[in-house]
Amino acid sequence: MxxxxxxxxxxxxxxxxxxxxxxxxxxxxxxxxxxxxxxxxxxxxxxxxxxxxxxxxxxxxxxxxxxxxxxxxxxxxxxxxxxxxxxxxxxxxxxxxxxxxxxxxxxxxxxxxxxxxxxxxxxxxxxxxxxxxxxxxxxxxxxxxxxxxxxxxxxxxxxxxxxxxxxxxxxxxxxxxxxxxxxxxxxxxxxxxxxxxxxxxxxxxxxxxxxxxxxxxxxxxxxxxxxxxxxxxxxLGKKGPVFGGARIESLPKEERLQKAAALAPILRGFCSSQTKMIGHFTDDERVLQYINSKDLDRLAPMGTSCPDHFLRTKISPLVLNLQPGEDVSNITAVKEKLAPQYDDYRKMYQQYYNTCKHPNSPAIRDANPVVHLYPGVGMFTFAKDKQTARVAAEFYINAINVMRGSEAISEYTSLPRQEAFNIEYWLLEEAKLQRMPKPKPLSGRIALITGSAGGIGKAIAKKFADEGACVIINDINTERMQGAMAEFQQTYGRDTAAASLLDVTKEDTIEKALDEAALAFGGVDIIVNNAGISTSKPLVDHSIEDWDKLYDILVKGQFLVSKAGVKVLRKQGFGGDIINIVSKNSVVAGPNNAGYGSAKAAQAHLTRLLAAELGPDKIRVNTVNPDAVIADSNIWAGGWAEGRAKAYGITVEELPAYYAKRTLMNEAILPADIANACYAFVGGFLDKSTGNILNVDGGVAAAFVR
CATH class of the missing domain: 3.40.225.10 (Class II aldolase/adducin N-terminal domain)
Structure with missing residues (x-):
C-alpha cells in the first residue's frame, strides 16, 4: 500500500x-x-x-x-x-x-x-x-x-x-x-x-x-x-548565519551575466593550456550564498568529501581574485591579474600529485582547475565537453549543499588529501578513462555559424555537431530558430547547441549571440559567415535599396560578425577559424549580377585582408566558394531563381539540370557539400592554411582562381 x-x-x-x-x-x-x-x-x-x-x-x-x-x-x-x-x-x-x-x-x-x-x-x-x-x-x-x-x-x-x-x-x-x-x-x-x-x-x-x-x-x-x-x-541558523553570513552582495542578475560573458573566454583560455575546454556558467542562488559568504575562504580549499563529487570537481576550486564590480573589459589587465593565480593552482596540484603518488600511479593529469568561483557573480566550470562541465557544476552544488548541512549541525570535514588522491588516481578509474571513446575531431570546439537555422548554415552546424563541436544556432526569425534548436536537441541532446536571435547587420544582436556562446560554452573557436541574400537584376533595374541590402548583409555583416568574434578569440588567446561562405560569383562575371557579384567579391577580398591581419593571432581566415546550391537553400527565395533563369534564357524548373550540366563533373551541389568543405578547414589537417579559397561548384573552369 x-x-x-x-x-x-x-x-x-x-x-x-x-x-x-x-x-x-x-x-x-x-x-x-x-x-x-x-x-x-x-x-x-x-x-x-x-x-x-x-x-x-x-x-x-x-x-x-x-x-x-x-x-x-x-x-x-x-x-x-x-x-x-x-x-x-x-x-x-x-x-x-x-x-x-x-x-x-x-x-x-x-x-x-x-x-x-x-x-x-x-x-x-x-x-x-x-x-x-x-x-x-x-x-x-x-x-x-x-x-x-x-x-x-x-x-x-x-x-x-x-x-x-x-x-x-x-x-x-x-x-x-x-x-x-x-x-x-x-x-x-x-x-x-x-x-x-x-x-x-x-x-x-x-x-x-x-x-x-x-x-x-x-x-x-x-x-x-x-x-x-x-x-x-x-x-539551520542555530549556530549562526549560514556560512557565517554574507561578506559581499551579488551583482544584479543582468550585471552578473554581463560580467560572466565578458570573463568566460579569458578563463577558458587559461584552463585550456593543455586541452581545449568547454565551459558552463551558473549563478544559482545556492552558489551565490556560498561564494558571497564569510566562510568561503575557509571552506573552499578543503575540497569535497563524497568521492563522486571529488572525481568531477578536482581537489579544490579556484576562487578568482576579482571583485564583483571590477572592470573586466581590459583584457590585458585581467589576464595579468589572473595569470599568477593559475600558476599557483598548477603548482599546488603538482605538489599534491608529487606528495601523494604511488610507484604505480598514472601520470599526472591536467593541472588546471575545473571549478572557478567569482564572488558576487557565479561559478564557472570547465571540462572536455559541455555535459562534463555542466555535471561538474551540479556536483559542486551538491558539495555546497553538503557543506551547508554539515556546518549547520556540526563542522564540515573533507577527504584527507591522500585519500582524495587514491580515488582520483585509482588504477581502476584510470582504466575506465582509457576505455572511453577517442574524442571526435571537433571536441572542445565551439562554432557560431550565421544563418544556421536552415539551408547551408544548418548543414554546416550539423556537420560540426556530428564531429563533436558545440554550436550556436541563430537566425533573424524566431520561429525558424526555435524549430532548428528543437531539432538539434532531439538529435544531439541538451549539451550540443544554444540559440540566439542574430541579425548580422545589427551589432547588438551579434554581441548578444557571442555572449550566449560565452555563457553556454565559454567562448567561440569557429566563426562561419554564412548568412546571405541574393538579388539578380539588370543594372538599370537595380534599386539603391537592393544595393544597400546586399552590401549590408553580405559585406557589412561579414565585417561586423568577424570584428566581434575576433575580440572573443583574442580573449581566449589560442587562435581560431573564420570561414566566409562567398560564391563563385566573386570571381566570375555574368549578366544581371552587378550588386550580388560585386558584394561577393568584396567578401572574398575581406577574407584575404583579415587573413593577413590576424595571422599573428593564429586566427585562420578562409573562403568557401559554393555555386548553385539549390536543395534546401534560402538563396532561391526573393526572385533570385527567376532572375538567373531569365539571364540564362531558361525556366526556373530547368535551373537544377542547367547548373549541374555546366559543371566539369556534371554534379549538383548540396548543402552537405559546403559543410564538408568547411569541416576540411577546421578538422585538423589544414591548421597552417589561411587566406585560401576552396571552390565547391562541381568544377566551373571560369571560377578557377589560379
Missing part, C-alpha cells in the same frame, strides 16, 4: 501503484523502475552516482538449477536513465565465495577481474567496484545513494554520533573506506554487529538502505533521507 505524497517534504515521492503492479513478479523490471525514480530526484543522488540492486532466483542456463542472481547497476551509467542493458548480473554464491580469494586491502584491485568469474548473464554490463557492497548484504533490494542531506551528516565532524542519536541506532555507521571488496565486508560486519538496522551511513561517502521488496526499499530510502534533510533544516 502506497503512502501519501504529503509524507515527504524534502524528497519527491514518485511511485505509481498502477505502473508497479504491471511489473509484479518481475524483480528486475521493478529494480529498473525504482532506480529511474530515485535518479529523477537530484536531492537523492547526483548524475551517474549511486547504484541499486535486487536479488532474485533464475535458472542456471547449463544445469537448469534455480540459483540466486544479483542484478546491480554496472560500471558507468546513470540511475535516472538506467535500462536492463546497464545492469550487471552475477551469481550471488560465486561472488561471496571470492572472499576466500581476497588477499587484503593492498590487493583490492585484483578482485575486479575475479568478478568476471561470477557473471550470470554474459551480455550484461561490466560489474562496478561497488558490486561486493551489494553482494555481502542479504537483502533482496538495496539502494546505495549520495543524497546531499545524508552526506552532510556523513561528512560532519561528529557524524557517527549524530547518526546514532537521530535514528536511535537503526542506521549503522561505517567509517570512510575507499569503495571495493573490503568495504563490502565491512558492511556485512556492521549488519552482524547491529541486527535489525534499516540502513548504513558511510562516513564522508553516502548511504545504504534496503527492503524485501522494491517498494519497501524505495520507501525506506525516502524516509531516511527525509529525516536527514529535516534534521538539517531544523538546525
Amino acid at each position: 502506497s503512502v501519501s505524497t504529503n509524507t515527504f517534504k524534502h524528497v519527491s515521492y514518485l511511485w505509481d501503484d498502477a505502473k508497479a503492479a504491471a511489473m509484479e513478479g518481475d524483480e528486475v523490471a521493478l529494480l529498473i523502475y525504482r532506480s529511474n525514480l530515485l535518479g529523477a530526484d537530484l536531492r537523492l543522488t547526483n548524475y551517474g552516482g549511486g547504484n541499486t540492486s535486487c536479488k532474485a532466483m533464475a535458472k542456471d542456463p547449463l544445469t537448469g538449477e534455480l540459483k540466486e542472481i544479483m542484478w546491480v547497476k554496472g560500471s558507468g551509467g546513470d540511475l535516472g536513465t538506467l535500462k536492463k542493458s546497464g545492469l550487471a548480473a552475477l551469481y550471488v554464491d560465486r561472488l561471496r565465495s571470492l572472499e576466500y580469494k581476497y588477499r587484503g586491502i593492498e590487493h583490492e584491485d585484483e578482485m575486479v577481474e575475479l568478478f568476471n568469474h561470477c557473471i550470470y548473464d554474459l551480455s550484461s554490463k561490466a560489474p562496478s567496484i561497488d558490486t561486493p557492497l551489494h553482494g555481502f548484504l542479504p537483502f533482496k533490494h538495496i539502494d546505495h545513494l549520495h543524497p546531499d542531506a545524508a552526506i552532510a551528516i556523513a561528512a560532519a565532524k561528529d557524524g557517527k554520533q549524530i547518526t546514532q542519536e537521530l535514528f536511535n541506532g537503526t542506521i549503522g555507521w561505517v567509517q570512510w573506506q575507499k569503495p571495493g571488496f573490503d568495504l563490502g565486508l565491512q558492511l556485512r560486519q556492521c549488519l552482524r554487529d547491529n541486527p535489525g538496522i534499516r540502513g548504513i551511513m558511510l562516513g564522508s561517502h553516502g548511504l545504504f538502505t534496503w527492503g524485501n521488496t522494491a517498494y519497501e526499499s524505495y520507501i525506506n530510502t525516502l524516509e531516511v533521507i527525509e529525516r536527514c534533510a529535516q534534521y538539517i533544516e531544523d538546525n
